[in-house]
Amino acid sequence: MSQAASPEKSPSGLTVDEVAGFRRRILKWYSVHQRDLPWRRNDDPYSVWISEMLLQQTRVDQARPYYDRFMARFPTVQALAEASIDEVLKSWEGLGYYARARNAHRAAIRIVSEYGGRIPSDPIEIGGLPGIGPYTAAAILSIAYNKDHAAVDGNVIRVLSRLFRIEDLVSRTPVKRRLQWLADTLLVPGRAADFNQAMMELGATVCLPRNPVCEFCPVMRYCKAQALLSDPSILPKKAPRKERPHRDVLAGLVVNDDRILIVQRPMDGLLGGLWEFPGGNREGEESLVDGVVRSVLGTTGLAISIVQDLPQVSHAFTHFRITLHGFICHLTSDSLDAQTSDNYRWVPFDQLTKFAFSRAHSRLIDFLRSDKHTGLRDRFVSVSPQTP
Ligand code: SF4
Missing domain, CATH: 3.90.79.10 (Nucleoside Triphosphate Pyrophosphohydrolase)
Structure with missing residues (x-):
């Protein structure tokens, strides 16, 4: 007697239909629920880049006034490149992690001198600029140039580790590679800008660190942590924080x-x-x-x-x-x-x-x-x- 064929699974463990459903649901949710943020009002590569630099290690509500002031003071890559480092640091004052400001200034000078003032759209070129690591490069390439690169930041790590119930430490290199691979697998070809921002938005507004609001989650039906754990917020697992001297x-x-x-x-x-x-x-x-x-x-x-x-x-x-x-x-x-x-x-x-x-x-x-x-x-x- 022949057995019924089981649904074809993608490498992520989801069936092909489930991946399609996941993509459809998260994009639809994002189109309705995305926050109105100043850097989302255009996809100019410079504003995407500056917003990504400001948002590293920083909450949206903290970064927002800095973004407005920074863009008013340095509206173009050229303006940033021509400014003194003192002016740039002054505009960053109080935000912390000042290497971001120094790197943005150095990168602007190189963008003007090496790329004629245009932020490169080539992954190797953009990844070679100061302060632009794999996440920031993927964010700029996807949001500003709509290239198919999955951007995995802290919010996306949280969402993925819960969706796929990843219980290893997320700081381990093999786990980071797996998370990137999962994001690449789920990415909607041709819709990378919306997909990446939808995943980040889900982490920032629904799949919260302490109290995820699962009942409002558009992809709850695919979430293993929600289905199998009494408390999804125990993920992602992180190494215990050392006492700071x-x-x-x-x-x-x-x-x-x-x-x-x-x-x-x-x-x-x-x-x-x-x-x-x-x-x-x-x-x-x-x-x-x-x-x-x-x-x-x-x-x-x-x-x-x-x-x-x-x-x-x-x-x-x-x-x-x-x-x-x-x-x-x-x-x-x-x-x-x-x-x-x-x-x-x-x-x-x-x-x-x-x-x-x-x-x-x-x-x-x-x-x-x-x-x-x-x-x-x-x-x-x-x-x-x-x-x-
Ligand atoms: S169901 Fe809950 S834990 Fe799972 S992804 Fe959605 S918000 Fe996060």
Whole structure:
């Protein structure tokens, strides 16, 4: 007796009909439910690229005002390439992960000099630009050029790991390859722009990290985690987060008349290119006062005395946490002439906001502007148009 043929399965484990149904459902859902986001209003490669750079490690609501300001200030690749790195960092100030801004600036310069100002549509060429990894390249190629590349970001990893009930750590290379392969398999040929954005949108608005709203999910019928696990949100599996070490960081706000000393961090490395008040890490068991005197002398050659401490600022980076201790200082030497480097500036108080500072050092500026903490407010605000 002959057996009934089982439905043909695609390599993903879904039948051919199920893949077709999945594609139809997710595209239809996206056409109805997509959010109105500024970077979706056109498919200009430059705006797609900038939005993707801004959205790395950043939520949509945080990135949105930055996108609007960035595009107003640098409306074209040429404008970005011609800007100074200080201007670019200033437009990124407060968003964190400043390597993205530096890379965008470097990439813009190369796009203008090597590609005549046109963002390349070739995967090798675009993937060779600073800051454009496989995900960003796939996003630009699909959204701006509608090429068939599946873009797998954190949202898509979450959706796929649940759909296919992948219980291995998603940081492992073989698992990453499998996720990319699954996304490639599901991709709708000729509709890559909509498909990629639909998958990202599903992860961002329905298949949420903690509380997925499965009852509103257009592809719930295909989801193994929803069918087989009591709680789909246990996926994707990630390595346990290590305790972030803590360090005390010291900063001297060296005031000389109505000017204050700022230094620029080296261009490569953490917070590269941002401005800050001189200082450094606390060493061993030294007191905070000894530490700030030592570190300001070490970084600037200036001897200082402490006038007043400021409130502490706590800040968490990806791999460590800091407590920033700021001190108002005066000079005890006349060694100003030693500070001739481009990386040091004596800046009038009202000019401080023209420079890009990290979030923690920006808090120290807020304290400077506050009567409560320093008594410098009058001098600071008398010339500052930004003070309410
Ligand atoms: S059914 Fe639930 S867990 Fe599965 S993809 Fe949809 S929202 Fe995510």
